[in-house]
Amino acid sequence: MGETKLMYVVDDDEIFHFIIKKLLGQQSGYQHTLDITSFHSAEDALEQLRIPGAPLPALILLDVNMHSMSGWEFIEAFRPLRPTLPQEIRIIMCSSSMDVRDMQQVAATPELSAYLTKPLDQSKVKVILDALG
Incomplete structure (x- = not known):
């Protein structure tokens, strides 16, 4: 087995x-x-990312619509944090939304590697595994 990917x-x-x-x-x-x-909230994930020396994920699978902080709000909060992190973290947004505005916003958001719609299937799982490297 290769290395462990978080x-x-x-x-x-x-x-x-x-x-x-x-x-x-x-x-x-x-x-x-x-x-x-x-993580059941975007705030908890951000808090973990801000802990100095904590293991960082290779990938974040992020929901768009969550109760207190949306996926889009997470991206806005992550943006200034990103340059301070010692490694690149890929983000894949995942949602049941097929809203054209979401698709347009994804295209305009350089932090996102991909946008997957729920439910997930084997081809979408392959996108996740490919993003992990």
């Missing part, structure tokens, strides 16, 4: 956390060990 799942839906862990746990042939940390 991934944050930031979503206020407990069922989504279960599903993503199940889907990613079933992947055979992935060369790295995957460590998934769940």
Whole structure:
């Protein structure tokens, strides 16, 4: 096995956390060990990213619509933090929204590597694994 890759799942839906862990746990042939940390709020994930010396994720899977802080608000708060971090963190936004405005906003947001719609399937899981490297 290769190195361990850390991934944050930031979503206020407990069922989504279960599903993503199940889907990613079933992947055979992935060369790295995957460590998934769940956050039910964007604020908690940001707080973790701000801890000096804490392990940083290679990827954040971020929901658009959450109760207290949206995925878009997370991106705005992450933007000034990003240059202070010792490694690049890819962000994939994940939502059940097919709203054209969201798609346009994704295209205009350089912090985002991809936008995936729920429910996830094997082709979308491949996008996540490819982003992890």
